[in-house]
Amino acid sequence: MSIRSKIVSEFENFAKEHKKTLPPLTDDLVLLDSGIDSLGFAVIVSRLEESVGVDPFSTSEETDFPVTFGDFVKLYENAAR
Amino acid sequence: MRRDNWQTIAQLLGESLRNTACPSDHCFYSIDRVVRYVDILNGSSLAGQRDQFTGRSVLIHTNGQLAAAIALIELDGRARRMILATPDVHGENLSAIIEEAEVDAVITDHESPETSHIDLRVRCSPSLIPAPKGETVAHRTEWILLTSGTTGTPKLVIHTLKSLTAAIGASSGPEEPITWATFYDIRRYGGLQFYLRAVLAARSLVLSDKDEALEAHLTRLNAQGATHITGTPSHWRRVLWSPLAKSITPSYVRMSGEIVDQAIIDNLRATYPGVPIGHAYAATEAGVGFTVNDCLEGFPAEFIDNTRNGVTMKIVDGSLRIRSPGLAAGYLGHKNVMVLDDEGFLDTGDLIERRGDRCYFMGRKGGIINVGGLKVYPEEVEAVINRHPDVRISRVRGKKNPIVGFIVTADVVVAADNTPGQETDRIKREITELCRKELALHKVPAAVNFVSSLPVTSGGKLVRANA
Numbered sequence: 335m336s337i338r339s340k341i342v343s344e345f346e347n348f349a350k351e352h353k354k355t356l357p358p359l360t361d362d363l364v365l366l367d368s369g370i371d372s373l374g375f376a377v378i379v380s381r382l383e384e385s386v387g388v389d390p391f392s393t394s395e396e397t398d399f400p401v402t403f404g405d406f407v408k409l410y411e412n413a414a415r
Numbered sequence: 416m417r418r419d420n421w422q423t424i425a426q427l428l429g430e431s432l433r434n435t436a437c438p439s440d441h442c443f444y445s446i447d448r449v450v451r452y453v454d455i456l457n458g459s460s461l462a463g464q465r466d467q468f469t470g471r472s473v474l475i476h477t478n479g480q481l482a483a484a485i486a487l488i489e490l491d492g493r494a495r496r497m498i499l500a501t502p503d504v505h506g507e508n509l510s511a512i513i514e515e516a517e518v519d520a521v522i523t524d525h526e527s528p529e530t531s532h533i534d535l536r537v538r539c540s541p542s543l544i545p546a547p548k549g550e551t552v553a554h555r556t557e558w559i560l561l562t563s564g565t566t567g568t569p570k571l572v573i574h575t576l577k578s579l580t581a582a583i584g585a586s587s588g589p590e591e592p593i594t595w596a597t598f599y600d601i602r603r604y605g606g607l608q609f610y611l612r613a614v615l616a617a618r619s620l621v622l623s624d625k626d627e628a629l630e631a632h633l634t635r636l637n638a639q640g641a642t643h644i645t646g647t648p649s650h651w652r653r654v655l656w657s658p659l660a661k662s663i664t665p666s667y668v669r670m671s672g673e674i675v676d677q678a679i680i681d682n683l684r685a686t687y688p689g690v691p692i693g694h695a696y697a698a699t700e701a702g703v704g705f706t707v708n709d710c711l712e713g714f715p716a717e718f719i720d721n722t723r724n725g726v727t728m729k730i731v732d733g734s735l736r737i738r739s740p741g742l743a744a745g746y747l748g749h750k751n752v753m754v755l756d757d758e759g760f761l762d763t764g765d766l767i768e769r770r771g772d773r774c775y776f777m778g779r780k781g782g783i784i785n786v787g788g789l790k791v792y793p794e795e796v797e798a799v800i801n802r803h804p805d806v807r808i809s810r811v812r813g814k815k816n817p818i819v820g821f822i823v824t825a826d827v828v829v830a831a832d833n834t835p836g837q838e839t840d841r842i843k844r845e846i847t848e849l850c851r852k853e854l855a856l857h858k859v860p861a862a863v864n865f866v867s868s869l870p871v872t873s874g875g876k877l878v879r880a881n882a
Contacts, residue, residue: 351847373787376818377861384862391817399818 337410340385344378345370361404368403375399388413423492423552424576424614429456431617441617444639445481446624448541452617458543460485461522465493465546467535469553471520472496474513474533476504478525480601480622482539484610486522491576494520496557499602502625503873504561504569505529511568515748516559559747560604560699571747572604572699580611581725581741582703596621596636598646598654603874604699605672609645625873633659641665647672647875648679652808655682656830669706671695673876674776676798677712684710696776700753701763702741704728712798713775719767729760734780735767736760766792782879784812786857787819793879796823796860799853805829805842810869810877811860825860828869839865 335343342359345368349356354369370378383389390413391399400406422430432438432452442451459465460482473494475483483499490497498516500509509529512518520535530536558579561569595613599606601622613620621641623632633654636644644665646654651670654660668683668690675694683692696704696714704726707714719728726739738760745753755761766777778792785791793811800809807828813821829842843863850859870878 351851372818373857376787376816376822379818380814380816380822380824380861389817392815 337386337414338407341382341407341410344381344385348374348378348381359403361402361407363403364401365399365403365406366401382410386410386414421552421555421577423556424611425456425488425491425548426552427615428452428488428617431615432456435617438617441619443481443484444619444621444635445479445541446622446627446635448481450481450485450541450543452614454543455485455488456548457545459489459546460539460541460543461489461537462540463544463546464535464537465489468520468522469493470495471535472498472517474498474500474516474518474521474523474530475602476500476502476509476521476523476527476530477539478502479541480624481541482522482524483602484614484620484622485541485543486539487610488614490522491556491558492552492554494556495554496559498559498561498571499607500561501600501602501873508568512561512571515750516571557744560602560607560743562699568750570751573744573747575744576611578702578741578743579607580615581739582608582697583612583615584724592642594619594621594640594642596623596639596641596644598623598632598644598650599672599875600625600873604697605645605647605874608697608703609643629653629657630659633657633663636663643667643669645669645671648675649673649808649871649877650875651679651683653871655679655686656807660686665690667691667693669693669695671697672874674778674794674798675712676794676801678798678801680710680712696735696765698763698765700743701737701761702726702739702743704735704737704739704763711773713773716769716772716774719769719774727760730767730769730774731756731760731762733766733768733777735763735765737763784821784823786813786821786823789855789857791823791858793823796825796850796854796858799850800825800827800846800860803842803846803849806846808869808877810879812879814862819857822861823858824862824864826864826866826869828866 345359357363390409400409438453439451442449468490471494473490475486475497477483521530521533522537522539524539558574560572595609595618597606597609601607601610621636621639648670665687680692692710693706693708695706705714705718719730729736742761764780767774768777778794782793783790796811797809800806807830809825809827811823811825814824816822846863872878
């Protein structure tokens, strides 16, 4: 499974658990508009650490939280290299 | 127990034995020996050197609990001070204790480099040799207990026989057949309470042993007829998983030392139908706060701001404070100071939440997980997880998180096979659903990890990284 598809599936799992409907996960989706709050992202990041094996936020000191879904995926893809 | 005329534990044991129909029936049961109380009062385990301990600061440093159990009876009223060390204390910590407590005598059953320089060093033997009764009372002996924190040097908590027995009522009817047993080590506050209950009333006591497997211990409890059995919730959870759980037939089950949740009470009731189940709040420094026997978690709110059995409790900033004759007198040495507030209350650091007419323990002040500025008490989440029928024990901890600082995760031991599969997926999903139903969202574990076991301290408490 690619990193992107792992991320998509964690987002979808999370939405399913919380009975939320996500907008389409396109690269230009602004994360703030996804309907997921900071606690939700905290949970997703924590799960991605398990499934992808990296936590890009703790490995690099100056990581700003990504703005769009595309940035988010890219951050993981870069960190996993 | 009012004792204006101060008496030693040996004198009190002697009195109780005289009121017993068959004095020679009552004894300590250890893993490999039975020692009768009458023989302890008429003998000595101290190689004929008992008199030399008069006025000394004595480190009791034995592997086995039996040797310590006998030494306490021999030395109370004779030694200036008795330090109850558990076998897990060694190295620098032990050396620091020896210095802080001005130890000038040691009772031991093994070689240890830290004590080899002490001039009076006696190897004790549970094979008693006849000795004259030590009727002279030379000292109001200090009983020094060690705190059981997981890091650093243990603190030396000063008690006396009087403060230790403040919560122990007059002995029950002379013929009531009680045999006490405790999963605790009697050298820790929780275990010492039952040692004293047993000895002062001349009732038999079954001692646990750190090298004894649980199954063997349960078999022994059954064979030695234990009726009143005590331990931490963690001890009892282990008992309940055992195929031999039903081989013991207690007439009283009691828990203390950790937060007691409804799940463990209900599981004990299901396993031992009709048996009274009590839980108590006690701490080494604060003494015994109260005992609850209504089979509900928490305790009645009317206990707060009231004095019951000499114990007064209040809540300040969410934390339980206690004033009682069972409070320790302080710590030995200058490194630690036991602080009481203006009204003489000790802050226990145990956090309480009041809901209606009941108060609940939420956890320790230092144990809170901060999720994006919101507090989470691990124990509160564990209590919910433990309600799942497949969960044996759980531990909730904070995991560093880049977005909210910390996030809640749970380590869970389940009854089922731990290998990933549909069964574990189902249990994980159910645990998360249960938490989501019962708890605020920030308290719901982000991850539920299945583990094969969780570490428990020698004091029978779940190991917490921040404890």
